[in-house]
Amino acid sequence: MNGIFKWINDRFPFREMAREHLTEYYAPKNFNIWYIFGSLALVVLAIQIVSGIFLLIHYQPNDKSAFDSIQTIMYDVNWGWLLRYAHTTGASMFFIVIYLHMLRGLMYGSFKAPRELLWMIGFAIYLVLMAEAYLGYVLPYGDMSYWGAKVITSIIEAIPFVGDWLTSLVRGGFGIGTETLNRFMAYHVVLVPLILIALVVAHVLALHQVGSNNPDGIEIKAHRGPDGRPLDGIPFHPYYTVKDVFGMGVFLVLFCAVMFYAPTFNSLFIEHANYTPANPLKTPPDITPAWYLSPFYAMLRSVPDKLGGIVVLAVAVVLPFFLPWLDRNPVKSIRYRPVYFAMVVVLGIAVIILGWIGMEPATPALLLPGRICLGLYLLFFLSLPVVSRIEPTRNVPERVTS
């Protein structure tokens, strides 16, 4: 047996990879619960790919049969309902996990040097994920699928000169129909998952190159023992592999609770309007995007101008990308930055309120709160270059605390 292993290892770097990324990759020993979400994101990605492949076997990308193929899956295919609910639950779970993952980055300064590129790749993953979710949402061809496709692809029309032509490229025609479903399926099933997987691999490699941050924001590589290992580090395998398996177990319990007992989550995970087949002649009265896009939708609605709203939306989506350069303070973690901590709290509350506003019908009463929260959101990023230079910080310890 050992002979076989040696033969393989002489020809493929399994042993070296295991050392570099698992048994001799040192992670800080003070990880808390905020550090489970990265590996959970991998778990959800796997769930989506597996459930997605099995759904694809029964799906029909045709405007006459798409909705019915979903019904076939739900009622005729053995365990089809489970495949469908796994995929819809996974989609929302993906965003819950990713938002918490990003919040961790924000709190502990994981976007700061030397992890700027790591943050950029992660943010690219977030944008690609939004595209993937949007494309997938159109495929069941319910009423919300249709109108969501119509509205979002209409944004492209706003682009000067080439807008109309680009929109017809995206839709495959002048309206949403079979041509749209066919190409959205190709993007959703092949193109975007390949991009996503490539980005995730890049993300992990970039992380391993610099090593993980930790809740104290201290660089563990600054204090090494006589053998060169970080004093505050522990080998990823077996400590964090085992711990992550436990975390995965807890997560799967919650996942299954939702999937089996509350898959629609009161119209949040599967909107009621999408249980009606696509009707190109009538927009549903309560049209909203999925909950995970809701804060941005609220921002769009806050601006009373078509192009202006799109510009603000684009800026708002892209601003966090520049965090490594907007935040000038060398102290990483909120534990030692009380002012920044307060700013993050305000940002979080603003985003949550915006998310709630985005799910409500567009009434005039909500305009002012929406605009205030949009202002607070933008202010967080735009004031950071100044505030981070002058904010008082606590003394950062040399070695990690628990």
Add this chain to the structure above:
Amino acid sequence: MDQDDIDDQKRKFLTAATTIVGAAGVGLAAVPFVRSLEPDASIAAASSATVDISHIAPGQQKVVKWQDKPVFIVNRTPEMLASLDQVTPKLLDPDNKHPQQPPYCNNVHRSRKPQWFVMVGVCTHLCCSPAFKPDKGSVKPGWLGGYHCPCHGSFYDLSGRVFKDVPAPLNMAVPEYDFVDNDSKIKITSLFPKTKLC
């Protein structure tokens, strides 16, 4: 971390126990995915055929296609039914020892009701479809009515039971079926699991 405090036995046990439970979990989780690949309920529904028998005259046979096979439905006359006991000595398996029919058809007339005969018209020799020959004396002297296969000459009686000394080894198969719509229709659903067609 004090090396002396590590309990290796406990660690081995926990690792093994977790692995076993995890493997069981993965195995169970795989079941829905694999089973979803099986033909779904709509295909199973399309696999039954419902036949209107109200237009079949006494003594007549109707042939319908079910799952791409010919099914014979005969409105047997009392004369035809009487012949069943007369041919018994000439039959290979008159008592249906081989389960070529569902349990409720395990009788002389191999059907739910003596009058209505339902059978998959496939010769148990090499799968040709035997010809319906109900008229006395029509195939050979002493012929009381039944089936004659054109391919290699096997003979069956009016309950599809195979004769001795012919190439075919078994009685022709009777499928699972029900009377529906106030007995005006017969619904053929599936093959009894133990039957062999050909």
